[in-house]
Amino acid sequence: MRLGVKYFSAGDSTYIVSKEEKMTQSNLQNPTGSKAGPVEYKKRGMATVFGAPISWVALFGALMGVTALVPMIFYIFGGGFISAGMAIFGPITGLVLGPWAGLIAGLVGGIIGMFLSPASFPLGIIDAFLSGAFIPLSWGLTIRRYHKILIVWWVLWLIIVNVYPYYIPGSAGGYGAPTQPGYFLSWSWSYVGIVLFLILGLKFVPKWVEEGASPVMMFIGLLLMNFFGNTCWMLPWKIIYFSILKFPADTVMADNIISWWAYTAPMVIAGTIVAQVTITAMRRGGLRQASGGMV
Numbered sequence: 001m002r003l004g005v006k007y008f009s010a011g012d013s014t015y016i017v018s019k020e021e022k023m024t025q026s027n028l029q030n031p032t033g034s035k036a037g038p039v040e041y042k043k044r045g046m047a048t049v050f051g052a053p054i055s056w057v058a059l060f061g062a063l064m065g066v067t068a069l070v071p072m073i074f075y076i077f078g079g080g081f082i083s084a085g086m087a088i089f090g091p092i093t094g095l096v097l098g099p100w101a102g103l104i105a106g107l108v109g110g111i112i113g114m115f116l117s118p119a120s121f122p123l124g125i126i127d128a129f130l131s132g133a134f135i136p137l138s139w140g141l142t143i144r145r146y147h148k149i150l151i152v153w154w155v156l157w158l159i160i161v162n163v164y165p166y167y168i169p170g171s172a173g174g175y176g177a178p179t180q181p182g183y184f185l186s187w188s189w190s191y192v193g194i195v196l197f198l199i200l201g202l203k204f205v206p207k208w209v210e211e212g213a214s215p216v217m218m219f220i221g222l223l224l225m226n227f228f229g230n231t232c233w234m235l236p237w238k239i240i241y242f243s244i245l246k247f248p249a250d251t252v253m254a255d256n257i258i259s260w261w262a263y264t265a266p267m268v269i270a271g272t273i274v275a276q277v278t279i280t281a282m283r284r285g286g287l288r289q290a291s292g293g294m295v
Contacts, residue, residue, distance in 0.1 A: 051291030052101035060093040061105040064132065065112025068120045073266055076258050077251065082267070083120040085113055086131050091229060091271040092278055094139030095222075098292020099146055102136025123244065130237045139229035139271075142197075143294050144206040150232065154194055157235035161187055165243040166252075178249030186256035189264055193231030201228055209294065211283050219276055226271040230264050 047054045067085035074081045090109070094102040110132020114121040121127035141150035162184060165175045201224060207213070208221030238259075242252050282295045289295050 050100035052097040057101055057105045061108030063089045064109025068113030068117040076255055076262055080119045080122040087267045088270055088274050090135030091139045092275050094136030095275055096293045096295055097290045099137045099140030102140040103133045106133040106136040138233035142225045142228045154232045161235050161239045166249050182253055186253040189260055190231045193228055197228045222275045223272045226268040230267050
């Protein structure tokens with residue numbers, strides 16, 4: 001024995017077994033000439049975070065952070081832009097890693113992007129959550145096993161956006177009351193999203209995106225999952241921005257109405273194309289799966 005390593009000889013061959021590996025011995029001759037059993041190797045498991053390999057979490061986090069330098073959609077009223085990291089790599093991170101590992105990867109990406117691309121993270125560390133961690137979280141929750149959590153999360157934010165900050169704290173906090181029912185209806189993309197989720201997302205979409213489904217049905221399923229994720233995520237992303245920057249309620253209404261084609265459409269279409277290519281390739285390649293994801 002030398003440095004924690006055992007040497008066994010069988011004829012002209014030498015077998016090296018570390019003390020950290022499990023082994024049994026038979027049919028091998030040890031140095032003293034007595035018989036020993038076969039050497040059985042058992043690989044140690046790869047370190048994971050919420051079922052996702054740490055290397056994957058680091059990789060997707062780095063991709064989100066670096067691609068924060070690439071602008072895709074400029075904010076309607078100025079002040080920054082939605083990057084490729086937010087529009088493309090954030091959603092795919094959630095679908096591949098699942099919501100919890102995706103949240104960690106997104107936070108890592110958000111912190112990296114915050115320093116590399118301040119224009120896409122104008123709120124600093126707050127944006128590391130809003131424009132980083134919350135994106136994979138929202139998309140990851142569209143996976144079948146997390147649907148109950150998604151419903152609670154989604155409904156909670158639908159209530160918040162219709163109450164905070166223009167009613168609570170309202171005028172006491174310096175926020176003018178919105179015009180109704182225009183303000184309520186301006187969040188229509190999220191109402192459409194949650195209704196479609198309840199009708200199609202709970203029962204049909206999981207079957208359309210499972211392994212072995214036709215490419216056409218998979219595309220439709222992923223398109224809907226991206227729409228669900230987008231119309232859920234934009235609730236906290238928008239209302240926290242609006243409250244911190246004290247946008248007038250009428251400006252919020254205009255931003256919400258324009259969001260259909262300015263934010264939702266390009267993010268959903270681009271995210272779906274990338275998701276279909278990535279997930280199909282990962283399934284065919286036989287790569288190790290993150291237990292919380294959909295690959």
